[in-house]
Amino acid sequence: MKAGVLYSGGKDSTICAVILKNLGYQVELVTINFGYYPSWRAAVESSSKLGFKHRILKGDSGILEDAVQTIINDGFPNNGINKVHKYALELMAKNYSIVSDGTRRDDKVPKLNLDQIRSFEDRNNVEYINIGGMGHKTIKHLSNTLFHVKKELTSMENNSDYEIEIRFLISKLKGEELAFKIFPEHLQSRVIGWRENE
């Protein structure tokens, strides 16, 4: 049972990967890249430290451009990020019959609702799995127990979220000031190994 997990190097997608691996799935961690910026480096590092196979899937640059236009027009990132996420899942479904991501119970964006999940599974004949059974308290608790986590301010180098290439493209089109307004700097957690190996 091979499963592809959309992977950023963060706590949520890492816990999802661990759950699937523990259940016996052959897990591949996947970072989508749209060709604008090498956003996969943090994800590759986390995957390697944890011993997971990692793969980069090339996304259509036009999708990122569309999403960035939406975000610039909206003045906030939610709709654009949801567009990118939906595209990423469809791309995953072309490569894996079990498609997974680190969406947890209390996530708002990106997130598929129940009807969108049913449609995604049926249209593509795949199974979709996330960590919708767990809230942020559980993720924090588990992550502190299982992983070595690094907390740091977001930068272009230390995470592999969709945000990285989106931010790059906004900066290029409209300047860094707008990019920072739409994605304010914040503390993020990056998984950099198993706690047991410390």
Added chain:
Amino acid sequence: MKAGVLYSGGKDSTICAVILKNLGYQVELVTINFGYYPSWRAAVESSSKLGFKHRILKGDSGILEDAVQTIINDGFPNNGINKVHKYALELMAKNYSIVSDGTRRDDKVPKLNLDQIRSFEDRNNVEYINIGGMGHKTIKHLSNTLFHVKKELTSMENNSDYEIEIRFLISKLKGEELAFKIFPEHLQSRVIGWRENE
């Protein structure tokens, strides 16, 4: 990290227990009993075959009576079963700081919505975990891979759902005919061991 999992012996609650055990939780499977009928036997058998610790928690018989009145008045089981489930979770929260059940993504009843989950966690200072990240296809697939499952018509002896004692009480108060109308006989799956041990 001790976690209590509401347990019926079915696929969903068993998969939830396995996920938590694999993550390192010290799992206790729990069946609530209201003192009307020894409904725990199937759950005890499944737990023992799988090597999990099992515990019976005594519920307030008045809660079951209230729920049965609701079900008789409604003519269908959903609201009454939700009442019993909410009570069961509150009882679990008095005994465990991590409370879990086998609710999956596409379940309708019993199920807490997001606001109810947040309230449950905050009021009781617990974490609530279910398998809301998985749909029925994934559960079936995983269950066929991991477990030895027995499919059979529901009876009073072969499952440990709330339904058993509710059915017992409806039969006692209003006769078997109404009990069968409200809970029609159906095929159910019961986990009776690990597949690797076959």
